[in-house]
Amino acid sequence: MQTLPQTDEALAELVSALADGQLQDPELTQALDWLSQSEQGRQQWQAYHVLGDVLRGGRALAPRAEDAFLQRLRDQIQRESLPAHRPAAANDRRFLWRMVAGLAGLVFVSLAAWQVPGWQEKFGAGPLLAQGVPAVPQGGPASAPFAAAQAPGAEPPSMIRDAQLDALLAAHKQFGGASALQGPAGFLRSATFEGKAP
């Protein structure tokens, strides 16, 4: 079992190896932990990278400029409260706004879904069931099947029929027939001639 270094010097050696990308767990985790907590470790990290940049031929930046840059960046991140990653908390204002927007969307979709069948009932199958405008004599051939379905004693509703449409359907009844859907379909407007079978 590998013994992890404990002294500052041993930890600094880990930082040196980390700067070269030559560490593996558990030393890697230990070095990162130390760097996150230790100002001394951070200074070593900086010194090693400055040293490397200079040796590789690059000019170093002025040290004061580096620190000022870092401090300005810290301040800006703190001022803007910028999280690189933050789980949404219940009291997070952005989270609340998102929740409200989501609920509003859900309500809207629910209302729309609730409204659509009512709309179909009102405007789809409605004209066939409209009452009070007798256009065809009651008990006629066209209304007979519908009338047979009425409850006994109930007043048979009259249907709005167009005389010209009836004549046209009667002349071409070989092209018509029972509705393929076998029932009222609010989303389809169909017209069939239901006369006596020859």
Next chain:
Amino acid sequence: MSESPLQPPASDSDALLVQRTLDGDPRAFELLVIKYQRRIQRLIGRMVRETDLVEDIAQETFIKAYRGLPQFRGDAQFYTWLYRIAVNTAKKFPLEFKRQPSLSDKFFGPADDGDETFWPAGEPSSYETPETLLAAKQLAQAVNAGLQALPDDLQQALSLREIEGLSYEEIAMLMDCPLGTVRSRIFRAREIISTRLKPMLNTQTGKRW
């Protein structure tokens, strides 16, 4: 000093620092800034001629990187990703100036997508003031003097690593010594030189994110 067996190169430590930042440790992001701020400022300094803009654009680059860190998928190296952010930021940052052709030449140097790691010899960046140039020169002198003063084995190990870019395994083979010895020599060399550097680095202690 422990002698560890020969190991393959470790996984990218940048990726681990990114992950630690995402896990809620902003200090890890500071380590990435310390590591790359010089390279990023040199890169921007070669694209932008205005001294003040270099630091502003570098700041904006790291802020954008911090904001965008959750979107960093790790497909590319962290520095490659940061490099792209810096280039895009440098191109867009002073847009109001860029729209004015008369001012454009003042703020933008020639487009150069080459290696930004090193300064071209004898080509000082305009964003460096005489004071910063002097401080940087003193720092470089301290590093070079420190390297020359090292014992041979330490100097060779550090040079092979930092200048030649060899891995610990390659250095161990060249110097005919164990891997742990290489690690120790490089560390000791850095520590000796850092002793000269630390008074000049003037780091601000106790500052937290």
